[in-house]
Amino acid sequence: MAEDIYDIDTASTPxxxxxxxxxxxxxxxxPLGKPNGGYILAAMLRGLGEEMExxxxxxxxxxxxxxPETGAAELRTTALRRGRRVQTGEAALWEGDRHIAHLLAxxxxxxxGRSVELGTPPALPAPDECFDPKDFPDALPSSSIFDRVDYRLTEAPGWALGEPSGDPTAELWQRLAGGREIDFPALAFLCDAYAPPVLEIGEFMSMTVQLTVHLHRRPVPGxxxxxxxTRHVINGYHEEDCELWDEAGNLVAQSRQLAILLS
Structure with a gap:
């Protein structure tokens, strides 16, 4: 089987x-014309894991x-600990003499072991009962990342209609375009693959400063x-929390990021 775009674009060569x-x-x-932060995370996480085996x-x-800019980059990895149960490493992404991002994983x-789930997944209709925002050009901003992900929404977001709801919350279905199997780096990407919900309070855009992702299990196909x-906007910065659940009702990943508002 030929490699798909996700495989090609997150690959790195030792x-x-x-x-x-x-x-x-x-x-x-x-929409800012820069590589998405979740995509950068997926490529760095995949490269670090492969380098450390x-x-x-x-x-x-x-x-x-x-x-970040598009083009050639260099991933500099270091194994910090190779324990029996946990291996820890770090990776620095460089473009020329510019240090773009730093990862600890x-x-x-x-x-x-014991599992206790006290949360519940979003109460969404089945994906085939939701609408594809790509059928409504105003429902998502123009951006190449939105060609890499399939989305299903219950309704058009208020910010896309010029009528922000005032509630910075979003619930939706996502998957890699075409239904490609989702691995752990792709889960990390999906934590940062949709428009920030802070747009629902009338903000234009935000940019991630720091992102931490917990990866719990591989999702079932689908x-x-x-x-x-988002619950707190302070001095031009805000948090954004994300939960990812598979179609079997399993929590597969969660994240929190700190982002800065862009006017």
Missing amino acids: RGDGIRDLVLTDRWNT ADDPMVAAISYLAS SFGARTG WIATRLT
């Missing part, structure tokens, strides 16, 4: 001494240090139910 070469493409650009990623924390085998919320 050069030796923990350094890997990759190319950031414009196929994952945000580690188990599945469990948690990843990325800080964005400079505005831990990996480990899923060996079972769509990912997504809940996004």
